[in-house]
Amino acid sequence: MSTPILSHIPTSQNTTTTPTATIRKKRRLDGFKPKLKLVKMEPDTTDGNKVKDKSVDETYVHKISESGNFVIATDSASGQHIKVGDTGIQIENTTSSSFVVMTQTPSAALDPNFAPLQRTTLEDFKVIKRLGCGAQGSVDKVKNVHTKQIFARKTFKIDSSINASPKMLITEFRSLYSCECKNIIRLYHAFHKEGTMYMVLELMNCGSLEDVIKTKGRIPEQVIHKMCVQMLNGLHYLHTDMKIVHRDLKPANILVNDKGIxxxxxxxMAGHYGKRDIFTTYQGSALYMSPERLKSEPHTYNSDVWSLGVxxxxxALGRPLFPPSEVHFLNFKKGDRVPxxxxxxFSAEFQQFxxxxxxxxxxxxxxxxELLHSPFILKYYLSKPSLQKWLRKEYVxxxxxxxLQKKEVSRRLR
Structure with missing residues (x-):
C-alpha cells in the first residue's frame, strides 16, 4: 500500500517566503516518456459532443460464457481471466485450467471494518432505497442480511445486442478491483446475473461534494483544504501507483462521509496506461475539462490537475468557475492566463494553488x-476545525x- 505523501511534509507554517518557483514545472512523471500514439476518432452517434475511441485494447475484451458468467480477459500473457457470476468473482488460469473463487475483491480485504462471509451471493443484499439513477444504470443503498453491513450497489444493464464492449463498466471494475488507497472508493463484491452487472461499493453517507455545495453554497477555505489534501492523495496514488487518469473529476464524483473521509x-471514463501512453478522446464533463481535452488533443495525468482546480x-465560490453555457467557447491558448x-x-496561497x-x-x-508541497497545503496543515466536525455541525x-422539507412537500401533494 502506498504511503500518503502528506506524511512527509514538514509542519512548519511559515510559508510566506516560499516562492512559486518551488513548484517545479510538470514533467511526464519521473522518468516516464509517453509515446504519442494517435487513434482513429469517429463521432459518437448517441451524443454529438462526445467522441468514441476506436482503438482496440485487449483489456476490454469480454464475453458472456455459456454458464452466464461475465468474463473479462485481463492478462493474455499469463492467461488469466476474471469471471463474474451470480456467486461472485472467479480468477481463472486458462493455461492450467485452475481457478480461484473469491468472496470479495482484493481491495475489500484491506478494510479492517469489513466482515466477509465464507460465501456471499447477490441474494445476500437487500435493497433499502434508491440513491440515484442515470443513463448507465442505477445506485441503491443495500444491506447484507447476514452481517447487517450497509453498502452502495451499482447496477449496470449489459445490452448484448451492442457489438462494442461495455468499456465504462469494465474500466470502473478494473480501476477499483485491487485499489489500495484510502481516498479511492472501495469495491467489495461484483456479481453478474441475467445480463446485469452488480458492483457492491463502499457507502459514503454524506453524498458527494456536489451535494455539499448545493446545500451549503460557499465552503470555507480551511474546509476546502482538508478535502483537497485527500483528493491529492487519491490522485497521486492513481497517477503513480495505478497509472490511471480519472478523466471525469468533478464535484459529483468526489464522495464524503461523516467521518471526514x-x-x-x-x-x-478512466484511462489506463498500457499499450497506449496518451489519450485523445473527448470523454467526461466539458465544464471540468482541460483546454487540451476540449480540443480533443493528446492528454495525460495533468488533465486531472486542471479538473481539480476547477x-x-x-x-469556494458555491457555483461553477466558468459559466456552463460558455465553456465550449473558452478558447484558451498556450501562454494565456485563466482569469x-x-x-x-481568498488567500494568496489558495489563489496561487x-x-x-x-x-x-x-x-x-x-x-x-508536487501540489501536496504547495504553500496552500502547508498553510492550513494543522488548522481547525477538522472536516469531520465541520460536516457534522454545518452540513449534516x-x-x-x-x-424533511421534501418529505413534507411530497406529503402535501398527495
Whole structure:
C-alpha cells in the first residue's frame, strides 16, 4: 500500500517566503516518456459532443460464457481471466485450467471494518432505497442480511445486442478491483446475473461534494483544504501507483462521509496506461475539462490537475468557475492566463494553488505530488476545525432539514 505523501511534509507554517518557483514545472512523471500514439476518432452517434475511441485494447475484451458468467480477459500473457457470476468473482488460469473463487475483491480485504462471509451471493443484499439513477444504470443503498453491513450497489444493464464492449463498466471494475488507497472508493463484491452487472461499493453517507455545495453554497477555505489534501492523495496514488487518469473529476464524483473521509469515485471514463501512453478522446464533463481535452488533443495525468482546480474553485465560490453555457467557447491558448478575479477575496496561497492547476500549457501544471508541497497545503496543515466536525455541525443538520422539507412537500401533494 502506498504511503500518503502528506506524511512527509514538514509542519512548519511559515510559508510566506516560499516562492512559486518551488513548484517545479510538470514533467511526464519521473522518468516516464509517453509515446504519442494517435487513434482513429469517429463521432459518437448517441451524443454529438462526445467522441468514441476506436482503438482496440485487449483489456476490454469480454464475453458472456455459456454458464452466464461475465468474463473479462485481463492478462493474455499469463492467461488469466476474471469471471463474474451470480456467486461472485472467479480468477481463472486458462493455461492450467485452475481457478480461484473469491468472496470479495482484493481491495475489500484491506478494510479492517469489513466482515466477509465464507460465501456471499447477490441474494445476500437487500435493497433499502434508491440513491440515484442515470443513463448507465442505477445506485441503491443495500444491506447484507447476514452481517447487517450497509453498502452502495451499482447496477449496470449489459445490452448484448451492442457489438462494442461495455468499456465504462469494465474500466470502473478494473480501476477499483485491487485499489489500495484510502481516498479511492472501495469495491467489495461484483456479481453478474441475467445480463446485469452488480458492483457492491463502499457507502459514503454524506453524498458527494456536489451535494455539499448545493446545500451549503460557499465552503470555507480551511474546509476546502482538508478535502483537497485527500483528493491529492487519491490522485497521486492513481497517477503513480495505478497509472490511471480519472478523466471525469468533478464535484459529483468526489464522495464524503461523516467521518471526514473524502474519496474519488466513478471511474467509468478512466484511462489506463498500457499499450497506449496518451489519450485523445473527448470523454467526461466539458465544464471540468482541460483546454487540451476540449480540443480533443493528446492528454495525460495533468488533465486531472486542471479538473481539480476547477472543482476546488467551484467549492469556494458555491457555483461553477466558468459559466456552463460558455465553456465550449473558452478558447484558451498556450501562454494565456485563466482569469481568476472572482477568487480575489481568498488567500494568496489558495489563489496561487488554483492558478497552478489552471495552467493552460499542460506541461506547466504541477503533479499531484508536487501540489501536496504547495504553500496552500502547508498553510492550513494543522488548522481547525477538522472536516469531520465541520460536516457534522454545518452540513449534516442542513441536509436532514432539506430531506424533511421534501418529505413534507411530497406529503402535501398527495
Amino acid at each position: 473524502v474519496k474519488l469515485a466513478d471511474f467509468g 472543482t476546488l474553485a467551484e467549492a 481568476l478575479k472572482e477568487l480575489e477575496g 488554483i492558478a497552478l492547476c489552471l495552467q493552460v500549457n499542460a506541461d506547466d501544471r504541477p503533479s499531484a505530488k 443538520p442542513h441536509k436532514k432539514k432539506e430531506k
